[in-house]
Amino acid sequence: MEGEVEMTANYALTKEEVKNGFILTCQAVPKTKKVVIDFDIK
Numbered sequence: 098m099e100g101e102v103e104m105t106a107n108y109a110l111t112k113e114e115v116k117n118g119f120i121l122t123c124q125a126v127p128k129t130k131k132v133v134i135d136f137d138i139k
Contacts, residue, residue, distance in 0.1 A: 100132035 098127060100127035114126050 098133040098135050099128065100129040102126060102132055103128050 102120055104115075104121055104124040105126060106124050107115065107121060109121060120134070125132075
């Protein structure tokens with residue numbers, strides 16, 4: 098929702114899911130000072 102992260106590994110998400118903003122929070126490292134994540138799938 099806000100900020101940027103870099104995933105150290107991705108074995109589960111498709112390229113389209115990543116393009117749509119999905120991340121694996123267990124593999125996400127913040128690249129910006131503030132990161133806001135929404136866990137609700139809409």
